[in-house]
Amino acid sequence: MLSLFRRDPEQGWHYREAWYDESAGEFVVHHGKVGTNGKITAEKASAEEADALVESFAAQCAEDGYAEPAAEELGTLTVAYPLKGAEPNASERRNANSVHEAVLVALAWRGLGALSDPEQQPREGGGQALVMTSQTVRTRKAVDAAQSAIKHTDVPLSKVEITR
Template identity: 50%
Template sequence: MITLYRREDQAWTYREAWYDDDAQELVIHRGTLGANGKIATEKAAPEESEQLLQSFLAQCEQDGYHEAPTESLTELRLVYPLKAEQPSSSEERNINTVHRDVLGVLAWRGLGALGEPEVESDGNGHASVMRVKTLHQGKAREAVKSAVRGGDVPASKVELRVG
């Protein structure tokens, strides 16, 4: 997936593109950071996908879209504390549910990609940690909190940390 951003007045806009092998379509997702984006699709054979993605990149560059500036990114971490060194089957199920719910909310609003859960130890115990780098900390935090509250996993089991 290719994700590019442009600063407009006081807001960021984004454009994303990827090739969906199953549907044999080029998918373009665009919008204002923090609001649900719009999707357009174009049927394309797999051998055309690379050329279409290169055309997408060229058009975005011409329109002033670039990769997110590193100095503007904030990292958020979703932390699910574990009872042992590795997650139990119920913890694994909860972690996967949280990941799916949060990933969808962040993706539809262009707020960043959520990394896969990784088990980490901080000296006080173990936790499954999912990271997202975002251009808008406030909107991303609200989206994550909303996704967790609206999901099946008790919100008290998930911590949201900055950095």
């Protein structure tokens, strides 16, 4: 997937993403203002055509001022599901996966970044957690999207730690 951004001083961040969906045989473009649901278009293409379409997409984006954001423009969103013991039990793993799926979708549809898979890590205050991270140009909007997404799962928001 190719994800590119442009910052407009008056209108904020905008994004354009493109990828080839092998299973559907489609070249997909997703774009919009960061933090709001984007628009998606798809056209039938073969795997061979997809390479040329990605190159064309990248060239058009560069011409329009879209690029990968600089490291200093990115913030980190961290979503952690604390564990009761040293290893996750089946319920904790299911809950972390439910949170992961909901937050991943919420961030992706709004151009707020991808979310890493849950990874077991030690917590600052002791203990362990299943931790997911995302690099984003709008951390506050990413936090809001993550909180909203978790509220629509069967996992209480109070059981999840979200930091930026």
